[in-house]
Amino acid sequence: MAAPAVPGTLRLATWNVNSLRARLPRLLEWLAQVQPDVLCLQETKVADAGFPQAELEQLGYASAAAGEGAYNGVAILSRVGLEDVTRGFAGEPGFPAPESRAIAASCGPVRVWSIYAPNGRTLEDPHYAYKLQWLAALAEAARGELATGARLALCGDFNVAPSDEDVWDPAQFIGSTHVSAPEREAIRALLDLGLTDLQPRALKGAPFTYWDYRAGMFHKGCGMRIDLVLLDAALAAGVRDAYIDRDARKGSKPSDHAPVVVDVRAATVAST
């Protein structure tokens, strides 16, 4: 059973909700139970005018959103401060126009990014080239953020499984997006900046974060780890626990993604 963080920790989480409106009852229930200090959301699929700010505020969360309606959409919820919000990033490519795929905010001493990488569709699709360009531009933006010396957490749906261990059957993914060498190199480029791909505990089964709705994939354990938390070295050293909340993928009207929850020692976060 999910429970609030132990005292003395900052709880940071990320969740691709696959429509914030469709998921709002599940989200409100989850927030009350897990009580993250900061939550990054992806695929909110809601324009900013329709963002459920009031409902979230009732649970003590300030929110910042970047949404366009039916597709994409990212947001950050925080109960530990939400300052210096930026939407998108310098050099971010579009398809062809810029999309709502990145938002950042300073939540207390941590610079938090909620990102939703392009899917890619197929290796031959123009969307795949766009995905690689987008991830490369993200790395350049992350390099700039790290140069400020601030604590940095890049959280979200990267739509890449970093290694073969991150998919249920590598043989099934030959020739598919999410596992190709260029996509994995794009993640490697982010890690080479000094970021750590945090490995969360699985509460049951393999540590996957996404299971297709179709063909009973969740119940068969056929998932992928594509929702990542990339932390700078100081934050990574302060991690007390990290897990995938698989229970959130169960039950009535779940998202096809499970949240990743990370507890960081507050003393680590506070020292500069």
Add this chain to the structure above:
DNA sequence: ATGTCGTGGACGCCACGA
């Protein structure tokens, strides 16, 4: 193993994205 979801247009069903 493309079998399920979610959205939105234009209407109860289809196109699209994932």
